[in-house]
Amino acid sequence: MRQKRKGGPWKTTAIGLGVVVCCGLAVLGLGKAGIVNLPEEAYPDHWWQQKSTAAAPTAAPKAEAAAGQQSASPSTPAQAPSAKPAATPQAASAAAGKTQILGQAQSAAAPGGTFEFWNQAVQEVKIAAGQRFSMNEWVKQIVKDKKVDLVEQDLSQLASLMYEAAIRSGMEAGERYLHKELPAYANPGFDVAYEPDRKDLTLLNPFENEVQAGITFNGSLPILHWSGTPVKGWAAPGLDVTKETFAPERILMVDYQLTGGGEVKRKDGKDGQLVKVYKLGKDKEPKTLLYKDYYATQPVEYSRPPTPEELKAAAGTK
Numbered sequence: 001m002r003q004k005r006k007g008g009p010w011k012t013t014a015i016g017l018g019v020v021v022c023c024g025l026a027v028l029g030l031g032k033a034g035i036v037n038l039p040e041e042a043y044p045d046h047w048w049q050q051k052s053t054a055a056a057p058t059a060a061p062k063a064e065a066a067a068g069q070q071s072a073s074p075s076t077p078a079q080a081p082s083a084k085p086a087a088t089p090q091a092a093s094a095a096a097g098k099t100q101i102l103g104q105a106q107s108a109a110a111p112g113g114t115f116e117f118w119n120q121a122v123q124e125v126k127i128a129a130g131q132r133f134s135m136n137e138w139v140k141q142i143v144k145d146k147k148v149d150l151v152e153q154d155l156s157q158l159a160s161l162m163y164e165a166a167i168r169s170g171m172e173a174g175e176r177y178l179h180k181e182l183p184a185y186a187n188p189g190f191d192v193a194y195e196p197d198r199k200d201l202t203l204l205n206p207f208e209n210e211v212q213a214g215i216t217f218n219g220s221l222p223i224l225h226w227s228g229t230p231v232k233g234w235a236a237p238g239l240d241v242t243k244e245t246f247a248p249e250r251i252l253m254v255d256y257q258l259t260g261g262g263e264v265k266r267k268d269g270k271d272g273q274l275v276k277v278y279k280l281g282k283d284k285e286p287k288t289l290l291y292k293d294y295y296a297t298q299p300v301e302y303s304r305p306p307t308p309e310e311l312k313a314a315a316g317t318k
Contacts, residue, residue: 102211103169103236104225105161109185111222115154119222121146122158125213127205132174135159135194135201156194157185159201161224162213164190166203167277167290169226170237171211174202181270181295189241189277189293207231238280240287246272248297256314258305265302272297 111119121142127133139155142148156179163173164187177199178191186192192201205211211228248269258264273295278287306314 099227099229101225101227102230103165103167103171104223105164105168105187105190106218106223107157107161107185107221108187109183110220111157111185112151112154114149114151115157115222117146117148118154118158119215122162122213122215122224125162127203127211129205129208129210131205133203133205135162136196139196150196152195153183155196156183156192158224159192159194160186160190161215161222162203163192163201165213165224165226168236168239169211169228170206170234171226172204172206174204175200176202178293178295181298182273182275187241188243188273189275191293207234239290240278240280242276242278244274244276246274246297248272249299250302251299252302252304254306254310255303256306256311258303260305263302263304265300267301269300270298 125133125138135155139150143150160183163176166173167190177193177195179186179193182188182191193199194201207228208231209229211226214225214227216223216225248271250269252263253266255264273293275293275295277290277293279290280287
């Protein structure tokens with residue numbers, strides 16, 4: 001007769017596991033019913049719907065490394081991106097690779113009659129990388145091609161704007177001259193006296209790319225700018241301009257044509273000026289003096305009639 005085979009240890013193990021599962025489900029049911037208090041993590045609705053505690057995948061590692069962004073802190077709730085996100089190193093380098101205004105200057109007074117022509121002509125001024133610009137050579141070429149009349153004041157006003165915008169963009173100046181007194185249109189520290197074939201203005205483009213001039217207007221006041229493609233890390237230099245004023249001296253002269261008493265004012269004087277242009281240092285570095293512009297005082301002149309003794313002495317010398 002065949003004997004019935006015993007289940008052995010495997011059967012016992014299976015029965016034990018079944019009992020454990022049944023007990024566990026019973027406890028979860030009691031927990032859901034509120035009879036037994038269990039932590040919420042112990043009875044999710046469905047385990048396959050549990051959210052992973054790992055961070056959601058972001059952009060490819062290469063893109064994230066290039067952007068230089070850091071993930072938000074786990075304790076900080078996620079925020080919707082703003083309409084204009086802050087620039088990342090990628091965006092900054094992209095901006096540095098685009099043409100932009102490097103420096104500009106606005107005139108302190110409206111220009112003269114022929115400035116409109118020079119406004120149109122200056123739009124074509126370009127300085128190649130590492131090359132020098134000569135105001136005199138440029139004006140000669142324009143006059144040769146267009147046969148335009150030269151008005152020194154308009155050209156000096158244009159040269160002053162070119163120079164100031166160049167210094168504010170980080171370009172370098174070579175030849176430059178001052179007027180005897182600061183013109184009304186020139187900003188202190190950026191005066192240029194230009195005279196064809198006598199007084200030139202030269203500028204050097206130290207950048208790796210070409211720069212080009214352009215003009216816009218704020219009402220009747222011209223604004224000249226230099227634009228170009230800056231390299232990564234470029235920044236326009238900060239400038240500080242100071243001005244010191246000196247009162248004119250008083251000169252009294254004898255006028256033998258005058259009769260009677262008292263003094264007669266013959267000529268008004270002019271204040272002298274000392275203008276200093278500094279380049280601001282980075283962080284806590286001190287500012288550096290770039291150059292000084294000096295305008296001498298012009299004395300106030302007075303005349304008086306001669307005294308009797310001076311008349312007698314003058315008569316004796318004849």
